[in-house]
Amino acid sequence: MENRHCAIFGPVLTVVVVRLHAHDHPFCDDIMGTNDGVSSSVPASHTITIALIWIKTCQLPNLPPTFLRSLKTSKRASDIPSIRIWYNLRPQTCSSHHDSLPLPNRYVFDVFGTLFDWRSAVVREFKCLARDASKRGSNTEAMLSGVNWMEFTDEWRKGYGRNTKALAAKPTPSDSFPKLDVVHRQILDDLIISHGLHGVFTELELTHVNLAWHRLDPWPDVPQGLRMLQRGYMTSTLSNASVRLLVDLARWGGISFDLLISSELFGTYKPNPRVYLNAAELLDLRPEEVCLVAAHRYDLEAAKGCGYATVYLRRKGEDDGEPEINTPNEKIDVVVDDLQDLAVLLGCMNI
Incomplete structure (x- = not known):
């Protein structure tokens, strides 16, 4: 098992990425859009699990309705619109979202x-x-x-x-x-x-x-x-x-x-x-x-x-x-x- 932090959104939107096996589909790559030749399809259960980790990690008291609705219907990671926010940044770990954005x-x-x-x-x-x-x-x-x-x-x-x-x-x-x-x-x-x-x-x-x-x-x-x-x-x-x-x-x-x-x-x-x-x-x-x-x-x-x-x-x-x-x-x-x-x-x- 490989754990990675992709702090592409600053600490507020830090995503904990879990690769269960080398052949599983990397959620981080799906978010970043860096297609490395592996299909970006992620099982709904994996998507929801990772989304819940995201919520717990970020301690978000108020989530946009689009995110909450998407948890019920997502079949792949990129179906979550609130996560699918793209940055013209390279992945980096940041101590403050004001400094990172x-x-x-x-x-x-x-x-x-x-x-x-x-x-x-x-x-x-x-x-x-x-x-x-x-x-x-x-x-x-x-x-x-x-x-x-x-x-x-x-x-x-x-x-x-x-x-x-x-x-x-x-x-x-x-x-x-x-x-x-x-x-x-x-x-x-x-x-x-x-x-x-x-x-x-x-x-x-x-x-x-x-x-x-x-x-x-x-x-x-x-x-x-x-x-x-x-x-x-x-x-x-x-x-x-x-x-x-x-x-x-x-x-x-x-x-x-x-x-x-x-x-x-x-x-x-x-x-x-x-x-x-x-x-x-x-x-x-x-x-x-x-x-x-x-x-x-x-x-x-x-x-x-x-x-x-x-x-x-x-x-x-x-x-x-x-x-x-x-x-x-x-x-x-x-x-x-x-x-x-x-x-x-x-x-x-x-x-």
């Missing part, structure tokens, strides 16, 4: 898609709007019946990406910098015309649905995950949303931050480097003392180019059809499945 202790968060589920909320508002408008007559009902509001919402979001990136490409701050509500409304108006819906909705209705971005619901892991992180770390937004929009989202979602930072403050949009560099300066920090958490690789790559540490938070459907990122690379330091996993990883277990 490749991350600072100031965290700034992208908002749309990373912390808030924009798609579900906006689609819901469009469907309500269409239902009310359909009552005005058969012609209106016929016009609206063929609209796929999920696709319509995705087009709106893609227009946001194109327009903000075009504005971000301007080399100097613009005195005529348009706030995001204005950008959203311009895209919405164009979509209404291109889908043959001109005149279907009133101006009041269009204004209301344009502000749906102020009424997004946070992802289920976010409220608790943020509270856990805030026990030991500074948190702030770093978003293309305006300051007012961020205030409304925080209030609507019942979450809080130490600070709300918007690209609006710097007269441009992400991924312009001014946003990341000026945000660090606003915090009186060097860029390398700040970590961006986001669900979009373009955002993280731009932040890394400015010196930030980066955490990729995987959200299904958020990365514009790009292949899912499963492991770190030169631009992404850490990959996690949800915010509570990140909090546990950083030692913020007590809520």
Whole structure:
């Protein structure tokens, strides 16, 4: 029998690895992704046993729901999402998780898609709007019946990406910098015309649905995950949303931050480097003392180019059809499945 400690997550997530025999499947290699030619399949009983050792060793008082659920269904080690947190680190034994992690202790968060589920909320508002408008007559009902509001919402979001990136490409701050509500409304108006819906909705209705971005619901892991992180770390937004929009989202979602930072403050949009560099300066920090958490690789790559540490938070459907990122690379330091996993990883277990 061979016992090994893989302190790849610091002492909080120290994993005791037991090789029963040389031909058994190494749990540590399964976690690290270092396929040495041996199948990574591990019997469920081994997985649960090792997971229980992990819990006992780390003395975790609060585990993310994803981890607890996975214990009931796992058939192999890599099925446990809370363990399947990847680092751009080599295995090492550490005396303090603060010393061992490749991350600072100031965290700034992208908002749309990373912390808030924009798609579900906006689609819901469009469907309500269409239902009310359909009552005005058969012609209106016929016009609206063929609209796929999920696709319509995705087009709106893609227009946001194109327009903000075009504005971000301007080399100097613009005195005529348009706030995001204005950008959203311009895209919405164009979509209404291109889908043959001109005149279907009133101006009041269009204004209301344009502000749906102020009424997004946070992802289920976010409220608790943020509270856990805030026990030991500074948190702030770093978003293309305006300051007012961020205030409304925080209030609507019942979450809080130490600070709300918007690209609006710097007269441009992400991924312009001014946003990341000026945000660090606003915090009186060097860029390398700040970590961006986001669900979009373009955002993280731009932040890394400015010196930030980066955490990729995987959200299904958020990365514009790009292949899912499963492991770190030169631009992404850490990959996690949800915010509570990140909090546990950083030692913020007590809520």
